[in-house]
Amino acid sequence: MAHPSSFQDATLTEAVRLIEEAGPLEDSQALREAAGADPGAAGRIAQRARILAGRTGLVAELAGARAWAPWVLLGLVALIVIAGLSLAGNVLGGGERRINVVVALASLLGLHLLTLLLWLIGLLVSPGSFNASFGWIWIALTARVAGGRQGQVPVLLRATTRLLAQARLLPWALGFVSHAIWALSFAVVIAAMLFALAFRNYALNWETTILDPDFFVQGVQWLGRLPAWLGFPVPDAQAVRSPLAAASGQRAWALWLTGCIVVYGLLPRAAFALLCAAVWRMRRQALAPDLSLPYYRKLIARFDALTPPNIVDADPGQSPHLAPQHLPSADATETLMAIGFELPDELPWPPAALDMRGARAMRIDGSAAAMRQLQGTLARLRPRRVLVGCHAGSSPDRGTERFLREVLALCSDCRLWLFGTADDEARRRWHTWLGDAGLDGIHAGDALEPMLHDWT
Structure with missing residues (x-):
């Protein structure tokens, strides 16, 4: 496999990005193959680009251009002589x-x-x-x-x-x-x-x-x-x-x-x-693609979504969870996102208090299509503040952890609002789970106004 930073890989990656400006290519198989081919984000993106470039004819045409280049240069030199x-x-x-x-x-x-x-x-x-x-x-x-x-x-x-x-x-x-x-x-x-x-x-x-x-x-x-x-x-x-x-x-x-x-x-x-x-x-x-662009941040989030989730059940012999990644504050915009995740139908979203603050609201049911839409929106907006609303009476699971990590990677500050009918034991279960999952850096609470106070 070529090194991810080689000029040929960088050219193919950038060419695929330019093609996808007109509309995304069908890449589900390429995404799965690339996810297991390289542990790094740059390597995965380059491998995906190689697969799509081979399918669209970019590899063959690049090889043809490289074969013609010395002959064209020789002809130009002959004319100059x-x-x-x-x-x-x-x-x-x-x-x-x-x-x-x-x-x-x-x-x-x-x-x-x-x-x-x-x-x-x-x-x-x-x-x-x-x-x-x-x-x-x-x-x-x-x-x-x-x-x-x-x-x-x-x-x-x-x-x-x-x-x-x-x-x-x-x-x-x-x-x-x-x-x-x-x-x-x-x-x-x-x-x-x-x-x-x-x-x-x-x-x-x-x-x-x-x-x-x-x-x-x-x-x-x-x-x-x-x-x-x-x-x-x-x-x-x-x-x-x-x-x-x-x-x-x-x-x-x-x-x-x-x-x-x-x-x-x-x-x-x-x-x-x-x-x-x-x-x-x-x-x-x-000579490498700029991975800070929204296009590449969205791809990185999609690769992260394919990563096997960590086991969040308590296990004394389990290695510690990796620290979640955050979007640097310098790269974020002053946008407030409000995301309702797997909420029961009877819980309205977004609350009026968020509407008054001009929050960009989305409601996610956990499906793959909804997740791709959310990743694209977050990669494009690069919000500094994201408020995730979850039903306090529900039990967190691996899907919840994977969702929160994907959101954290695309924003600077994420907070968890636990609302709806629930007892104190249910709320304590959420806080304990956040610590066990390595997400204790996320501020969680059941009162909306205090959580938004220092954001406004």
């Missing part, structure tokens, strides 16, 4: 053997610097800023080739981008592909230029109509500072001003142009590609 060679040919002037270094530098570095600046700005803004990068083009082409607009591939694409954005990895993942392709393109351009400059004679110069020659002298000196650190020569002022430099001056021009492409083109892209790879390695563990 051809474009790089074409650009190098244009820069080298074709049959004229003349190179305008200013035009050459602008054509080779202009688009690169613009897209790099947009990527850097995009690190601070929304993920939509990366839709024009090579990385986004690659992932979009892979989705189109693998499944087009049919099937589940668009859902897988949405799930992938959502997970990357949630883990703050979308710009880094797409940026790695984009920077790597740019670096490869510059490597091809530099290799083609060096080969041509090594075995052919070119005349490198600059031309202007309105600019002063000192502007070019200063520009060449300023741009050549960083390449000079790597040993690339910088043409002196006389060579820059001379319209036809000597052979030594032409060599300095050629190496200066090559050094500018290396320092301002190849090296930044290679460095950012390495940085993106390092960020991916550090943050990839965050």
Whole structure:
């Protein structure tokens, strides 16, 4: 079994969630299989998603997309190499053997610097800023080739981008592909230029109509500072001003142009590609579904409902009950829920006092359908306060314990109101049972107003 936090499992889990936004899938068998497959909530949810993904075709389409991805990337790289060679040919002037270094530098570095600046700005803004990068083009082409607009591939694409954005990895993942392709393109351009400059004679110069020659002298000196650190020569002022430099001056021009492409083109892209790879390695563990969402909280409650109940009869040799889970107060809303659980027909619900306080009321008969409806409502509302009403004359059982634990997992504070006709012995039986079941943290009482006093 794959690890629950693997990127493939996370993608399938998120894709199933997106599909179920349009309506829940029939998952009773998948739920039972997943409940016994992994003791953790994340593992159970991932196993359920794998089962449903296999049934809906998501697994097959994801495998197809992963098989196509390297071929699409290879095709994209081939196009970039051809474009790089074409650009190098244009820069080298074709049959004229003349190179305008200013035009050459602008054509080779202009688009690169613009897209790099947009990527850097995009690190601070929304993920939509990366839709024009090579990385986004690659992932979009892979989705189109693998499944087009049919099937589940668009859902897988949405799930992938959502997970990357949630883990703050979308710009880094797409940026790695984009920077790597740019670096490869510059490597091809530099290799083609060096080969041509090594075995052919070119005349490198600059031309202007309105600019002063000192502007070019200063520009060449300023741009050549960083390449000079790597040993690339910088043409002196006389060579820059001379319209036809000597052979030594032409060599300095050629190496200066090559050094500018290396320092301002190849090296930044290679460095950012390495940085993106390092960020991916550090943050990839965050590529997991957000289990705090109502959708996943509802699934967790449904799995808990399938867990075999603990024996609540007194048994000196029995291990202690697990402490009930609560919804953190920071994740809860200021909602008051009033739930009547397995009440006799003659007991009205909700009481007028709860209606006056604006409580959201539900009456549960204990059936599976009613429990699923309640779990969905609690997961959606995330109430801070839940008042459970039970008939004081009834006897608590394992079903009551399981119900209370499910409610506790989806709220911050749960209280038990024992009402209806009952003697003191019956009420003491409830309090004793709460302690034996490990639920003594639930405040229970038979007077409604005192129980609601510090809630209002």
